[in-house]
Amino acid sequence: MSWKMWSLKKSIWVFHVNTGACNNCDIEIVNCLTPKYDIERFGIKLVGSPRHADALLVTGVVTLQALPRLLEVYRQTAKPCVVFPIGACACDTGIFYNGYHVAGPVDKIIREEDPNAIIAYVPGCPPKPEAMISGVMKALSAI
C-alpha cells in the first residue's frame, strides 16, 4: 500500500453534492457531525470546495439538470478520490426508476467520465448515520 492511500484513509475530507435529493439523506449526513456520532474522530471533515475533497457524498437521483454539474464537480476534485452514492436514489435511482427526468444512477455516470473511479455504495432511505460510518470505514479498508 502506498503512503498516499495510507494517509488518505487517515484523513478523509468530504464534499457534499446534492443532485436532486429530497433533503432526507442530507439531514442524515449533517447528523454525522453532531456530538452523538462525531466523525471527526476518524479524521473525516466536511469541506466547502471540491478541490479540497477526498470523497464526494452524492445524494439523490441524478436529474438531467444536475448531470453536467455532477461531472464538473467530479472533474474538479483532486485525485485520488472516492465517490459515495448515499441513499437508494443515488445508488440505483430508487423510486425514480425510468423517470423522464432521470439521467441514471451515479455509478454509471461517473464511470462514463472516469472508468477507474473508486465508488462505494451506502443504500437506505435515508441511510442511518451508523450505516454511513460503517460504509465509509468498509470502503476505506477495502482500498
Place this chain on the structure above:
Amino acid sequence: MSLFTVLLWILVVPVTIVLGLAASWIVRKVSALVQWRVGPPLFQPAYDVIKLMGKEILIPEEANKSVFMMAPLIGFVGVLLLSLILWNALAVQRPFVGDVIVAIYLMVLPSLALILGGSSSASPHASIGTAREMKLVMGYELPLVLAFIVVLIKTGGQLSLAGISQQVPVLSISGMLAFIVALLCVQAKLGFVPFDIAEAETELGSGVLMEYSGALLALWKVMQAVMLVALPFFLMILFLGGYGTNHLTGVGAISAIILLIVFVVGRFMSGRSKFLDVMALLSFIGICILAGLGKYVLILVLLILIKNTNPRLKIDQAMKFFWGFCTVTLVVSIILASLGNYYNVSWL
C-alpha cells in the same frame, strides 16, 4: 559560531512546524471538547498534511499560474522568518535593535500572500474572499500598531524584542487594554471565528483557499499552523514578559520528551485512543507550563475560547469594531500610558 549553535538553528524550523501542528491539534481538540465531542486523534494535522502532499495539484485554466504557485511559498517563508526572529529573541538572546519592526512587517506577509493567492486564482468565491481579507487587514493593522505604540511607551522606547521582553506592560491599565485589543487583532490575523470572514466555510466555500489543492493547500495549512506558534509568541514577548525560565525548565524539557515517546508508543499499541488523547492534551499543557511556556498556553486557550463562543461577524461590523471600538480604546490607553510615564505612575 560553534557546531552546537549551528545544529540548534537547523533544528528550529522542524521544531516550529511540529509545535504548530500540535497547536492546531489542540485547537481542534479543545473545540471538540467545548462542543461535547471526542475530537480528532493526536496525529490528525500531520495526517492531513501528508495526505495533501500526495494529492493531485489542480490549477484553474484562467489563473495566473506563477503567482498562484508562489503565493503559498511567500506566506510560508514569511511566517517561518517571523518565527525565527522570535526564537532568536526568546532563546538565543542575540537580537538586533529594531527586530520588533521587522517582526511587525513580517506579520503582514501571510495575509498579503493570501490576498495574492486568492486574487490570482480566477474564482468568484476566492475574489470575494480576497476583497474581505484586504478590508480585514486594513481594519486590524491600525489597532495592532497602536497597541505596539502603547508597549513602546510603557517600556521606555525599547526597539528590540529582547529588551521589551524584560518588562511586563500587561500589569498596568493601559497595557491590559492594549493586550485585549492586540489579542483580538491576532484572532483576526489567524482567521479564527468571529473574524473568519475571508474563509467563511458556509457561504464562500473556503474563500481565498477555494481553488488550492494538493501540496499547495498543504503549504497553506502548515503556514496557518506555524502562525499559531508565531503570533501568540509575539504577543507573549510584547505584553507578558517573554519566556519565563525557572529551575524546572530542564526537568520540563526532559519529561516532555519521555511523555511524548510514551504517548506515541501508547497511541499505536492501545485501542483506547480517547483516553490517551485527553491525557496527551493535559500533559502537553502541563509540559508547556513546566518548560516556561505557560503564557503561550494561556494565550492559545483564550484564542480558542473566543473562537468557540462567538458567531461570525459581517465585514462591515468587523471594520466598525476595529476602527471604532478598538482604536478609541487604544487612543485612551496611549493617553493613560503617557500620563503614567509623565507622573511616574506605573499602574496607569
